[in-house]
Amino acid sequence: MAMAAADIERLIKQALPDAEVTIQDLAGDGDHYAATxxxxxxxxxxxxxxxxxxxxxxxxxxxxxxxxxxxKTSAPA
Amino acid sequence: MSIREFIDRxxxxxxVVVFMKGTPQFPMCGFSGQVVQILDHVGVPxxxxxxxxxxxxxxxxxxxxxxxxIPQIYVKGEFLGGCDIVREMFQAGELIPLFEEKGIAVRDxxxx
Numbered sequence: 001m002a003m004a005a006a007d008i009e010r011l012i013k014q015a016l017p018d019a020e021v022t023i024q025d026l027a028g029d030g031d032h033y034a035a036t037x038x039x040x041x042x043x044x045x046x047x048x049x050x051x052x053x054x055x056x057x058x059x060x061x062x063x064x065x066x067x068x069x070x071x072k073t074s075a076p077a
Numbered sequence: 078m079s080i081r082e083f084i085d086r087x088x089x090x091x092x093v094v095v096f097m098k099g100t101p102q103f104p105m106c107g108f109s110g111q112v113v114q115i116l117d118h119v120g121v122p123x124x125x126x127x128x129x130x131x132x133x134x135x136x137x138x139x140x141x142x143x144x145x146x147i148p149q150i151y152v153k154g155e156f157l158g159g160c161d162i163v164r165e166m167f168q169a170g171e172l173i174p175l176f177e178e179k180g181i182a183v184r185d186x187x188x189x
């Protein structure tokens with residue numbers, strides 16, 4: 001039950017092509033990451049909606065293969 | 078009563094309810110524990126519901142809010158978010174104003 005950081009980034013960029021993605025492996029076990037994502041797609045959306053965009057990008061992996069992904073999302077300044 | 082009706086009743090029947098892993102006294106996951114800590118620090122009474130007690134509930138809550146992770150926090154029947162969002166709001170000083178705006182007593186006028 002693990003996912004590589006590169007796979008997470010690829011999936012997010014597939015759904016949000018303009019996204020700037022920074023991924024931090026919190027525990028070194030491929031299961032606990034933090035991701036900072038900046039994308040125009042987040043502009044004007046609530047935090048819940050922003051995070052739901054990311055979960056959709058991860059195509060069902062979130063909460064299953066990927067146990068923990070702490071998210072920090074924002075639109076470009 | 079279906080799991081959805083159970084969830085709906087809990088969400089609408091409590092000012093603040095946290096669907097979490099474990100209980101407020103014994104959180105079984107770091108993220109659930111963080112939310113309990115924040116709510117205790119801010120001094121907001123809440124009801125903790127342990128999703129580990131039933132797989133049906135654990136999946137049902139994810140479908141209910143179309144949100145794939147636990148914990149999930151609801152305030153006055155509305156989905157507020159998971160651990161990240163509550164922590165981010167707390168750090169941005171938005172959490173207490175939100176509770177006050179919803180008419181929920183905040184015991185401790187701490188920061189955030």
